Amino acid sequence: MKNNAFSRSATTALHYELLHQTPLGPQHVSSSQTATLLIEEKLERLSQLALKTGDTVQTGQKIAPFTDRPAYTISTVTGTVAGIRPIAGDFGKHFTAIDITLADTEVWAEGPGELTPTLADLTEWLVGTPGKPPLHLFQEPNHGIHTLVVAGIDPDLLVATNQFVIKSEMHAVNRGIDVLKEATGVGQVAIAVPRDLVQGFGHTGADALKAVASEYPAANPKLIIYEAFGREIPAGKTCEELGFAFFSAEAVASIGKAFETGQVPLEKTVTLVDKTGRKTIVSARIGTPIADVLTAHGITTGDRDRLIVGGPMTGSAIFDVQMPIQADTDAILVQDAADVSLVSDYPCINCGECVRVCPARVPVNMLVRFLEAGQYEDGADLYDLYSCVDCGLCSFVCVARIPIFQYIRLAKYELSRLTAAEASDAQ
């Protein structure tokens, strides 16, 4: 760990992984017996369901399990529905899980066939495609999005999924860019790639190529806009509100592939990191239990280990190895019990490390005092809570090991609930 006492900028240099050469194709993993499809919708009553236990589904079949909502998923396997259950995620997220027992032989349903590059067709088939394209951003007719950024670099450390995709599937990415340009009418498309890899890119379908520094958290969307486009996102605003839509390279490649093949892509590329830090690029169908991926790569887990979906700085720890790979599962990290770092309830000693490391210049030392006391509104008003870009570096360097990032996420979530409650009261 570089620890430079005399520089004020990033004091603990954490660098992104770079794939200097395209690694050999992803190692494929298949589901053993079951698959679980998740839809981000709350399941309240069984009477809402159009899908029943015992129904058979085919690979590539579109499943819309609700009678009262258009939400759908594309089945990635052939089999029988074994159960439908609600799952609660963190920060108030709700999912409906469809468990499917695999049949012996795979039957492919009729896919979308010839797709037309329109938003309606994309929304009809590709909302949950690998990479999870944020098509909902274009639903409003006056969405104001003027630039589409294709992220060929992953915002978190260790994760190499999108770098891998943009290196190995440039053809599909270019096709996807063409489709998206036509479907959304967005004028400018830029590809963001690591600075060290910019030379490797010849002709792309994008209008611009933006180099991203290799030091964490330069690939954070808000910081990409700040550094590469010279625009500062006002505190509390999102990139979309400023007219920038971020698509992961994999999402764009998936769209490109769907138009080439007439089938909805099912294979998700995942960076798998084992306990020793060894990295493998894996491909598995959405819905494959994480347990199957671990078994296929000989990774064993034990009590007090940590299983993380996403990167080490911003991912989420899960408690169940049967959780499936989802459209946005870019990485799976297994951390040995011995490497698990724990937080503490020790008070802030005001050492200032967090203030120095913060890329958004938030006075974290003062902010955390308010957040610890539950005074979220004061934290937002006085000490720039909304300038935070959610990189997690403050917790990473905290000498007192305060879960600062968790306090910040919680504060933002609680304030958003407050705002929503006030809005509904006003109506």
Place this chain on the structure above:
Amino acid sequence: MHSEKMFIVSHAPFWHNGSNVAERHIGMLLAALPAVALGIVHYGMPAVGVITLSISTAIFWEWMMNRVTQRAITIADGNAALLGLLFAMLIPATTPWWIVATGTFIMMVIGKHVFGGIGSNPFHPVVVAVMILTVSWGAFLDINGALVNYNFSFNAIYPLTASKNFGPSALSDFTTLNLLLGRQVGGIGTAFGLGLIGGGLYLMAKRYIRWEIAFSFLVGIFLTALIFHLAAPDQYAGPLFHLLTGYTLIGAFFLLPEDSSSPVNPVPMLIYGAGAGVLTMLIRNIGVYTDGVLLAILLMNLVNPLLDKIRPKALGKVG
């Protein structure tokens, strides 16, 4: 569909750079040791007695306050031991035991725990304790009086007393080399210039203190002393003398940059350090006290919360 395995689930990030509070305080203890070692060489067993009593009573008061306030016992974080050692370094080796015990009580209870413990003290606890003792039992802390029964191989007058009362002409013994090598009297751990500078460099390199504060303090002292010296060379000693005497070096590296009572933003750190340096020299040269470091630190501690409001504009902040 629950696995039998019990994973640890917590919020991101899942990595930590490995720093912790105890390591930080132990590092500061180590950095102070060279200066303390020379103090023991100079003053012998009485110094050992004061140091051990100071550290042990500081730890005892910490434990007592943990019990009284019904909080977790925090002795293991090393802060009580560090404060105890720093307190001992500032006082003469002959300080009576009851002053040491009272001083550490003031330090731990009035200086630290009434404000809520570590991280919440607005003033450096050690400085608070020594200042209250100076006001209450000043005679016991007077360096010249306290060390009158010692025979040293060097000039045994407190350099700042000599400078204040007799002017620069009386300072011929206090060459820069002598001061660096600790050939001067003072508190147990304040005399050894090289030792304190070495410790300070270690603290800055390990990021245990914020270098801007120590640096700007020394620059503030140097420049102010230089102006005085140039204005009236026969009345005021030169800047190097002031940098290497009294509590200047221990103040710069161990007292002024204390985490809780000092600013963290770049501009405030520079103002805070330089301000303390200027105040120190004003007190030394035109005030009534021989050394102004502790008073200057208290005054700058006082304005620290206000100073730290000067901060860079956060990303995307409007207005």
